[in-house]
Amino acid sequence: MEDLKIKLKIERMIVYGHGVLRQFPKSEKHTLAADxxxxxxRLLRQVVITNRRYHKKTTAQxxxxxxxxxxxxxxxxxDLGFLPFRKYHIWAEHLHExxxxxxxxxxxxxxNPPTPQSQESAARSEASPA
Structure with a gap:
């Protein structure tokens, strides 16, 4: 089964972000970097959950x-100076995409709202030959 493209993009962003977060000052590694x-x-977790849900609207929001x-x-x-502008720019491109x-x-x-279960089963029974 093919992974979602958005999931792969988020995974790439996480890999990039971890490299950047390692360069934060020690005082910020356990506060801002951890956040x-x-x-x-959480973003990655929400994408996986949304993909598995039947009603996707609230989790997508x-x-x-x-x-x-x-x-x-x-x-x-x-803004606090922990992240150089070039790395911020690359990270912002990931987030924009x-x-x-x-x-x-x-x-x-x-x-494309989900169809209720009763309508799906009725549509299947009408389509199947008797």
Missing amino acids: IRQCMY EIDAELDLLRSLVRIAM IGRMVGGWLKWIRN
Whole structure:
């Protein structure tokens, strides 16, 4: 089974982010860097959960909120001087691309609501020959 593209993008962003977070000052490794790391893992967890759920709308909105929080934390790290501008720019590109994918996913979910189980079984019974 092929993995979701958004999941793979988030995994690549996490790998990049871990390299950057290692360069944070020791005083911030257990505060801001830990918060950023946890936020990245929550984002990945939410994508996996959303993919498995039947009703995806609320969990997909949680992904959007988590992504917004991660953007803010990365921006704060750059403003405080813990993150060089070039690394911030690369990380922001990762986040922008993931955000576009989440936006497209949310748009698809809104336009394709799940069908209730009773309608699905009725449609199958009408389509099958007797």
